[in-house]
Amino acid sequence: MKYLSLHTGAKMPALGLGTWRADKGEVGRAVTEALNLGYRHVDCAQVYGNEAEVGEALKATSVAREELWITSKLWNNAQRPEDVRPALEQSLKALGLDYLDLYLIHWPVQLAHTVMYPQSRQDFIAWTTEHALETWNALEACVRSGLVRHIGTSNFSTKKIQVLLDNGSIRPAVSQVEMHPYLQQDGMRAFCRANGLAVTGFAPLGSKHRPAHQHREGEPSLLDHPEIVAMSERLGTTPASILLGWAVTRGTSVIPKSTNPDRLRQNLAAADLELGEADMALISAMDMGYRFLDGSHWMLEGSPYTLENIWDGE
Numbered sequence: 001m002k003y004l005s006l007h008t009g010a011k012m013p014a015l016g017l018g019t020w021r022a023d024k025g026e027v028g029r030a031v032t033e034a035l036n037l038g039y040r041h042v043d044c045a046q047v048y049g050n051e052a053e054v055g056e057a058l059k060a061t062s063v064a065r066e067e068l069w070i071t072s073k074l075w076n077n078a079q080r081p082e083d084v085r086p087a088l089e090q091s092l093k094a095l096g097l098d099y100l101d102l103y104l105i106h107w108p109v110q111l112a113h114t115v116m117y118p119q120s121r122q123d124f125i126a127w128t129t130e131h132a133l134e135t136w137n138a139l140e141a142c143v144r145s146g147l148v149r150h151i152g153t154s155n156f157s158t159k160k161i162q163v164l165l166d167n168g169s170i171r172p173a174v175s176q177v178e179m180h181p182y183l184q185q186d187g188m189r190a191f192c193r194a195n196g197l198a199v200t201g202f203a204p205l206g207s208k209h210r211p212a213h214q215h216r217e218g219e220p221s222l223l224d225h226p227e228i229v230a231m232s233e234r235l236g237t238t239p240a241s242i243l244l245g246w247a248v249t250r251g252t253s254v255i256p257k258s259t260n261p262d263r264l265r266q267n268l269a270a271a272d273l274e275l276g277e278a279d280m281a282l283i284s285a286m287d288m289g290y291r292f293l294d295g296s297h298w299m300l301e302g303s304p305y306t307l308e309n310i311w312d313g314e
């Protein structure tokens, strides 16, 4: 397994297991299977609703805690400073852990505390730099209390990360963003390299299992892209392996979700696939800035959130 070095000197396994929409009754088995295969990194979130079952699998494993890398995420309704530690403690309790390796602010979107998913404009709180810094300071306190080793961001633009770098006392360690050949995030990668953050890519296979309302008609399919399919045939592997090998070859970490034993095995093996320069260049040409998860579900009528103020034009 390859590892990414973080600014603290800690090492994060380059390939991890995604758990979004890994159903209850399946996710525990998938985590157990993954750990047996050699996965050491699991990407979780409170809002995925399955942390307790992930925790059962973590409790049952013989893999030592210090070999594991466990990430979770602070949901949008718990960003007020007084809600941060309780939310982290809730994830720790569900996961059966006494610390997390990484805790991320899930979205640059704030919701009222009682709201998981917004239904109307009253459910939203507008994003402000001041609020973001208060949240960050509360996360820093959790690092000082030993509840989490690293903190970071998810779905943040470089502009929003810069605010944390300029004003925080603990640096964000990881930027987790959607990343795949259709959305290569070269600007984010360069920014993170310059500022000592690691990048983790989500939806590396195109997130086909996301909810129906988040699909768009005629959207492109990474796994069926002729260039990716041809490359996989030439190299005697699968399209998914090409997509994951590409992510690891360019120095990012990647967290494909699967609950299927064969695909879990295939995805883990892809972390050792080194793509050559010519193949990397072919994939480079596929970038079209396309987001499968563009956050438009935060844009109900009357919501203060827009594509522009979430992504800052990036």
Ligand SMILES: NC(=O)c1ccc[n+]([C@@H]2O[C@H](COP(=O)([O-])OP(=O)(O)OC[C@H]3O[C@@H](n4cnc5c(N)ncnc54)[C@H](OP(=O)(O)O)[C@@H]3O)[C@@H](O)[C@H]2O)c1
Residues within 6 Å of the ligand: 017, 018, 019, 020, 021, 043, 044, 106, 154, 155, 176, 177, 201, 202, 203, 204, 205, 206, 207, 208, 209, 210, 223, 238, 240, 241, 255, 256, 257, 258, 259, 260, 263, 264, 266, 267, 293
């Ligand atoms: N920070 C965020 O806002 C955010 C957003 C989205 C996702 N994430 C994280 O990133 C993880 C990955 O993203 P994702 O779940 O959206 O999508 P993804 O990993 O791109 O795609 C998962 C889908 O691909 C299938 N799949 C897995 N391996 C495959 C293979 N080798 N060949 C063909 N199909 C394969 C899975 O089905 P099977 O299970 O049947 O194999 C599932 O339907 C999430 O689970 C979550 O942990 C974070």
